[in-house]
Amino acid sequence: xxxxxxxxxxxxxxxxxxxxxxxxxxxxxxxxxxxxxxxxxxxxxxxxxxxxxxxxxxxxxxxxxxxxxxxxxxxxxxxxxxxxxxxxxxxxxxxxxxxxxxxxxxxxxxxxxxxxxxxxxxxxxxxxxxxxxxxxxxxxxxxxxxxxxxxxxxxxxxxxxxxxxxxxxx
Amino acid sequence: xxxxxxxxxxxxxxxxxxxxxxxxxxxxxxxxxxxxxxxxxxxxxxxxxxxxxxxxxxxxxxxxxxxxxxxxxxxxxxxxxxxxxxxxxxxxxxxxxxxxxxxxxxxxxxxxxxxxxxxxxxxxxxxxxxxxxxxxxxxxxxxxxxxxxxxxxxxxxxxxxxxxxxxxxx
Numbered sequence: 001x002x003x004x005x006x007x008x009x010x011x012x013x014x015x016x017x018x019x020x021x022x023x024x025x026x027x028x029x030x031x032x033x034x035x036x037x038x039x040x041x042x043x044x045x046x047x048x049x050x051x052x053x054x055x056x057x058x059x060x061x062x063x064x065x066x067x068x069x070x071x072x073x074x075x076x077x078x079x080x081x082x083x084x085x086x087x088x089x090x091x092x093x094x095x096x097x098x099x100x101x102x103x104x105x106x107x108x109x110x111x112x113x114x115x116x117x118x119x120x121x122x123x124x125x126x127x128x129x130x131x132x133x134x135x136x137x138x139x140x141x142x143x144x145x146x147x148x149x150x151x152x153x154x155x156x157x158x159x160x161x162x163x164x165x166x167x168x169x170x
Numbered sequence: 171x172x173x174x175x176x177x178x179x180x181x182x183x184x185x186x187x188x189x190x191x192x193x194x195x196x197x198x199x200x201x202x203x204x205x206x207x208x209x210x211x212x213x214x215x216x217x218x219x220x221x222x223x224x225x226x227x228x229x230x231x232x233x234x235x236x237x238x239x240x241x242x243x244x245x246x247x248x249x250x251x252x253x254x255x256x257x258x259x260x261x262x263x264x265x266x267x268x269x270x271x272x273x274x275x276x277x278x279x280x281x282x283x284x285x286x287x288x289x290x291x292x293x294x295x296x297x298x299x300x301x302x303x304x305x306x307x308x309x310x311x312x313x314x315x316x317x318x319x320x321x322x323x324x325x326x327x328x329x330x331x332x333x334x335x336x337x338x339x340x
Contacts, residue, residue: 001172001173002171002172002173003171003172003173003176003269003270003273004198004270004273006173007202007205007266007269007270008202008205010205010207011207012207027333028174030333030336030337031325031333032177032178033336034328034330034331034333034336034337035177035178035180035325035328035330036265037180037181037182037268037280039280039282041329041330043330043331043336045336046336046337046338047336047337047338048337048338048339048340049337049338049339049340050339050340051339051340052340055340087257087258087261088257088258088260088261088264088280088302088303089261090258090261091257091258091259091260091261091262091263091264091265092261092262092264092265092280093261094258094261094262095206095261095262095265095266096177096265096269098207099173099177099266099269100173100174100177102173103173103174110207110209110258110262112209122340123340124340132258133258155201155205158204158205159211160204160205160211160213161204161213163197163200163201163204166200166203166204166213166215166216166217167200167204167216167217167218167219168216168217168218168219169218169219169220169221170218170219170220170221170222170225170292170293170294
């Protein structure tokens, strides 16, 4: 997929087809996270993959929206350690993974952590580590063809504030 | 540019050609930030653009690496308000902008905030807002053609830990 089309047409999606992701697809998604930049290139993250239904159900108990994790064939938790900036770098890695997923026809959604201790327990985190986000991933329940619109049209239709409201010039 | 090539070949870069970015290029970069997803789609961010050399020098005083901002023709500060998750969403928006920039041949680097009060003063932030990051952007001082390698080769050459060290399976 072309980069500009991927960026413009990507939407966070919470309804998944239950079929698993092929191993090569999942590996390419994870590699996009690995390739993401981080402060001083310190890569203070791990990507913890859960595919088993009981693991995903347990992770669901740590999330604000358990159904996203129960219904997705794959969950990738981004766990981090160290200073606050790591949340920013986790966001970079997550966006890389979700865009790469979309390029493979896979939709996704970030899931915030309502119960950090539950997430840490299920994910088996060592002390000093915390869960930045849990990405739910899967083929879409209702597939849509991104090429049916051009990037400009996807941008116009995005449910976002107009650019003039988000941008200010010094 | 193809999405997978963009993700694999993007490197944070700190040396810029001084020529300004055409308005259309900058607008497309900013729009990629606008299009990024955020928790509950709340978009609690603003993108503050600085192109004037004196503004960039003043912003440099708020950064760990002032030279990046002094030497870049454009700085985009992502300012946020509200809960801690905003840093994650700022990371998503930043990655979208930096990938879109790279698709336009523009390189970039996130700059962390050493002096939040200085940044807030220069950026004219209202109470409750803070600076998540300042992106320095410009055409590269040493242009490189991303298409000279395929995405797999860019991935292999990336200065990152191997995937097996960043990924764990439950």
